[in-house]
Amino acid sequence: MDMLIGGKHISSEDLEDVVNPYNGEVIDTVPIAHRQTVDLAIAEANNAKESLCEMSAFKVSNKLFNVVEKLKANREDFAGLLTSEVGKPINESLVEMDRSIETLKLAAEEAKRIYGESVPLDAGLNGKGFFAFTQRLPLGVVAAITPFNYPLNLTIHKIAPAIACKNMVIVKPPTEAPLTVMKFCELLNEEFPDGVVNTVTGYGSEVGDHLVTSPDINKISFTGSITTGMMISQKAGMKKVTLELGGNDPMIVFADADIDKAVKGVINGAFLNAGQVCMGVKRIIADNEIAEEFAEKLVLETEKLVMGDPSDSKTTLGTLISEKAAMQVEETVNNAVSDGAKILTGGTRDGAFYEATVIDNVTPEMDLVINETFGPVAPIIRVNDVDEAIKVANETDYGLQAGVFTNDYALAMRCAQEIEAGTVFVNKQSTFRTDNMPFGGFKSSGVGKEGIKYAVEEMTKTKLIGLNLR
Numbered sequence: 001m002d003m004l005i006g007g008k009h010i011s012s013e014d015l016e017d018v019v020n021p022y023n024g025e026v027i028d029t030v031p032i033a034h035r036q037t038v039d040l041a042i043a044e045a046n047n048a049k050e051s052l053c054e055m056s057a058f059k060v061s062n063k064l065f066n067v068v069e070k071l072k073a074n075r076e077d078f079a080g081l082l083t084s085e086v087g088k089p090i091n092e093s094l095v096e097m098d099r100s101i102e103t104l105k106l107a108a109e110e111a112k113r114i115y116g117e118s119v120p121l122d123a124g125l126n127g128k129g130f131f132a133f134t135q136r137l138p139l140g141v142v143a144a145i146t147p148f149n150y151p152l153n154l155t156i157h158k159i160a161p162a163i164a165c166k167n168m169v170i171v172k173p174p175t176e177a178p179l180t181v182m183k184f185c186e187l188l189n190e191e192f193p194d195g196v197v198n199t200v201t202g203y204g205s206e207v208g209d210h211l212v213t214s215p216d217i218n219k220i221s222f223t224g225s226i227t228t229g230m231m232i233s234q235k236a237g238m239k240k241v242t243l244e245l246g247g248n249d250p251m252i253v254f255a256d257a258d259i260d261k262a263v264k265g266v267i268n269g270a271f272l273n274a275g276q277v278c279m280g281v282k283r284i285i286a287d288n289e290i291a292e293e294f295a296e297k298l299v300l301e302t303e304k305l306v307m308g309d310p311s312d313s314k315t316t317l318g319t320l321i322s323e324k325a326a327m328q329v330e331e332t333v334n335n336a337v338s339d340g341a342k343i344l345t346g347g348t349r350d351g352a353f354y355e356a357t358v359i360d361n362v363t364p365e366m367d368l369v370i371n372e373t374f375g376p377v378a379p380i381i382r383v384n385d386v387d388e389a390i391k392v393a394n395e396t397d398y399g400l401q402a403g404v405f406t407n408d409y410a411l412a413m414r415c416a417q418e419i420e421a422g423t424v425f426v427n428k429q430s431t432f433r434t435d436n437m438p439f440g441g442f443k444s445s446g447v448g449k450e451g452i453k454y455a456v457e458e459m460t461k462t463k464l465i466g467l468n469l470r
């Protein structure tokens with residue numbers, strides 16, 4: 001599939017295969033762009049400024065709603081493509097499609113709500129006699145750099161609010177899974193003037209880096225790993241930057257918790273998308289009093305997962321993005337076992353598949369839980385009391401989301417206040433998000449928020465206009 005730049009299809013002499021991680025088949029090829037092509041995309045995006053800014057908010061909103069209808073009409077085709085490029089079970093791809101449609105719809109609605117506010121200058125010294133108000137204005141060109149795990153919805157979380165507030169966009173999709181995003185941008189381009197949305201494929205180290213350092217890009221909206229995010233923040237200079245980075249989310253299960261509910265939470269939280277979820281349950285912190293019962297029930301439910309062909313609707317555990325990624329998970333789990341952890345079920349790799357794995361006797365010092373393990377692994381850390389549970393939950397550089405299971409709401413509130421994370425859910429695993437909520441981590445998990453309304457705030461600048469009426 002070609003890139004889309006200024007409304008034209010552009011290729012390159014260098015091509016990269018997009019491979020289905022389940023069967024190794026080449027699905028398609030994409031161009032490997034170099035710096036010159038990125039410069040062309042930046043120029044085309046800047047050229048589209050006038051035609052986009054001339055559109056009324058009414059028109060922008062209607063056009064986004066038109067794309068919503070197109071995406072709905074192509075839901076199954078897009079889901080099939082998602083499954084083949086990411087290896088996620090088809091039912092999960094259909095859920096990603098439904099969320100993508102919802103995210104786009106939220107942006108179409110938000111396009112009509114880009115408000116400023118009146119500002120009482122007379123509340124400040126010498127401010128009497130003014131009528132003042134603010135406007136929220138577009139920033140210019142937004143570069144959206146996105147990861148492989150939820151390639152479509154996470155990219156729509158950037159493109160859609162950007163266009164809703166009249167920014168042009170250059171999308172750099174993940175090299176391993178670029179196709180659904182590129183196809184979606186074609187739909188957008190049918191509605192908006194050429195150059196409003198552009199795609200550039202190629203390696204992050206060249207294409208991504210050039211977008212980050214270019215003086216003609218006004219905003220970087222990045223979702224991906226902490227390592228890349230840190231590099232971007234060092235290189236972006238004066239540009240506005242939003243960073244949605246990795247997670248290492250805790251789930252605390254207290255002695256009074258509804259164990260079945262907590263087990264269900266882990267099945268979703270640790271194994272969804274083969275554990276490749278930023279807000280996945282990465283550390284289960286279980287009270288010693290119930291840890292045994294909890295682990296037994298968790299093993300029983302884990303063994304019910306069906307690993308297999310991701311395009312089969314009975315499959316509940318697909319592949320990881322690549323064999324290399326599965327090997328990394330295997331190595332991390334094996335190291336934890338060498339250090340004293342005990343596999344209760346799973347622990348075996350087959351190509352890009354890694355079994356759903358429950359691992360007990362994990363300690364906070366193990367790499368398995370110090371770093372983000374991006375695979376289907378549920379590590380159990382046993383603790384003796386509330387203080388220890390909260391301490392372990394916070395003993396991490398990450399702070400994306402967290403879940404606390406208890407029926408004691410005073411205890412739940414204490415945890416919610418003391419856990420350092422962007423979101424704390426009570427009686428729900430961290431692996432939950434609605435697309436309108438403010439989403440974004442504390443500590444190394446990120447800078448800024450997404451969730452359409454919040455993304456619009458990060459993609460606009462505020463101008464104050466003051467009329468001296470005296």
Ligand code: NAP
Pocket residue numbers: 145146147148149150154172173174175176202203204205206207208209212223224225226228229231232244245246247277278279372374400445446
């Ligand atoms: P990644 O390796 O950081 O890649 C993300 C994107 O950045 C890709 O498009 C990549 O391009 C590009 N990139 C790589 N090096 C770059 C550079 N030097 N400059 C600019 N861009 C560069 O992340 P990933 O492995 O795809 O995704 C997994 C990570 O994303 C996990 O840590 C996960 O927790 C995190 N994540 C966070 C959220 C959130 O909302 N907080 C959501 C989903 C995922 P290439 O593909 O060409 O390398």
